[in-house]
Amino acid sequence: MTKNIMLGGVGGQGLVMTTAIISEAAFRAGFDVKTNDVIGLSQRGGKVWGSVRYGEEVFSPNIMPGQADVLLALEPLEGLRWSGMVKAGGVVLLNTSRIPPVPVIAEKAAYPEDIEARIAGEGEQAVEVRAVNALEEARGLGNVRVVNTVTIGMLSVVLEDIPVDCWHQAIEAIVPEKTLALNLKAFELGREIR
């Protein structure tokens, strides 16, 4: 079965590197992998998304709506935006640290409240939401730049078919060398968040 991981965030948050680490880990676990990133105009503070699909043989890099096993949202509003991609019973990993979009800054729209509950839904429509202020967690480790690695740690617990050493190898292959130790620490911290 192909596993589908959807990612949502804001341009500049490091979604491309996050996607790269996830796909590298899946690749090292022996799967066929395809990914998507948004690059270009949208990186200027706009909404960005990515996808990782892995399995025996993957054709489309795109995930169909309602087919994502996991949504990794680097920002809560972006979590809400992409939550329709998740299948009922799927998992949504949410960094609760907000980045207000321009319409909110311009006071032309309100930042939505109760995002966790809105995403979680009810009954047959329910999805599992695991929320954490990853920015604060990263700050606690001494560098906010490892914020996404905290959420990758959370993701690694959900994706049981990728062994933990593949995640370590992927992080080592992709993050700058001088931040490796801190990134591994952030990853372990993320694994403890349930």
Place this chain on the structure above:
Amino acid sequence: MKIFMTGNEAIARGAYEAGVVYASAYPGTPSTEILENTAQYPEIISEWAPNEKVALEAVLGASIAGGRALAAMKHVGVNVAADPLMTISYTGVTGGLVLISADDPGCHSSQNEQDNRILAKFAKIACVEPSDSQESLDYMKAAYEISEKYDVAVMLRMTTRVCHSKSLVEQGERVEKEIIPYVKRPEKYIAAPAHAKKLHPVVEAKLVDLEKFSNETTLNRVEWFDKKIGIVTSGVAYQYAKEVFGENASYLKLGFTNPMPMDKIRDFAAQVEMLYVIEELEPFMEDQIKAAGISCVGKEKIPNIGELNPDIIAKALLGEERPLIEIDKDKIVGRPPTLCAGCPHRGFFYALKKKKNVMVTGDIGCYTLGASEPLNTTDTVIDMGASISMGHGAQRVLDKAGKGMKVVSVIGDSTFFHSGITSLIDVVYNQGNTVNVILDNRITGMTGHQENPGTGYTLSGKKVKEVEIDTLVRALGVELVINVNPLDLDAVTKALDAALAFEGPSVIITRWPCALKKFTPEDIKEFGKAQPVCYVVEEECRGCRLCNKTGCPAIVFDKAKKKSYIDPNACVGCEVCLQVCPFHAIKKAGE
């Protein structure tokens, strides 16, 4: 061993393995990373050209001199390069020549979503279309063989999804190609009328040979499964079709799409009950299949607008609706792109917004965002360089209308080098009367920081003499040239006042690095090191929100407290908000 690559990385690898010696490009999403990656191979001389026409011409020169060469550009870049392109089919090539056209279905980062396969057909050159990273590498190598065997340029048509998605790739080794010794061949390479007349029938004969090749090549392959449905498809649409139909359909997967393999298609169509054509954007294949009298279903069900995905195909052809969880769509707030915190363009646009009775013609780059909330300054954006030339034409008519409206044309440094220079010559030569602003942020910003003739560095990082915009525009004959720091609002206002009052063409050059740029030693010398951030002194803030109206994403208004707040993680200390605050409530950290 397989490795994980984007389509663009795989193209660069393919070029390397094919023995390419020269590559030239102008950056443009989604093609930019191709040259950034060829530059990683010392065997390939890789260069940024000032525009796509120059890139293609340089590559043609390299080919005529006997080396394998590639030009890479986004789809609209091929429009700029169309002039040489339309004649390359006549001349043919010496060393293999591949033009990579990176189309952008869905306009992710473009002003339109044209389908450049049509340009390949129009230009009478061959076209190949990979569907993933492995094919991007393999088709590059195939394209060079085709190019040299048939004496034809090859368009390798990518799309955003193939350029930027990553998949597994088996790499090979580089095969060095000897440079073909140069021989003078005026009858081939001087496309004067007498030669062109003789070359045209040669082109037509080549196309006949290429169609024969198209019917025979394994680039166009059949995958037999269920024969009730047959699908003709190409590019990433093939992957989507496989995702949706799996083994419930048979496929004719076309990797070589110009000329089309009509015999192969006819044979395939005869063996299936129902023929679908699944392709992104225009009915390029479908029209030709229908014209050949083969019945098929395509664009009447599958949209020719926007990017395709498996969901669209499943809905269109199978009527499939997936069960979706319900979400509160009305609670979702949009998140349009915005100028970054500390972007030097913000100060300029903020000052420009105050000017009344002006028309602002804009251009392609990050500063296109000067058109959006809350700056709302720019009136037009069409294509590279158009700000200056459109502005000139507009000023002519506005002068006739006689209401004193003035045009301010706004263009970035890289875009000015691309095609703003000739536009400015037009203004000067014809004694126009526009204010031309060159926003020099010391880098090509939008596409992710590529060097350009004004930065003083090449693609390979070599330090070179920079083209000085000030010297250049004075040499063109512009008499009023004002250099200004765009973060100094008073200075920008004064510059605009002086230029608007001036009779004749004027140029304002704003010079400050992109807020995201990694400063060069020269930048540090000129602009200093990182600035301390700004903060709001809460007791002094009266909640007037003027700072918020600069549109800086680092500034948020706290409704409960009725105070503005600056996020210290986002602020870069540009001081635009500090100058805007009428109550001096914004200070620099450490003050």
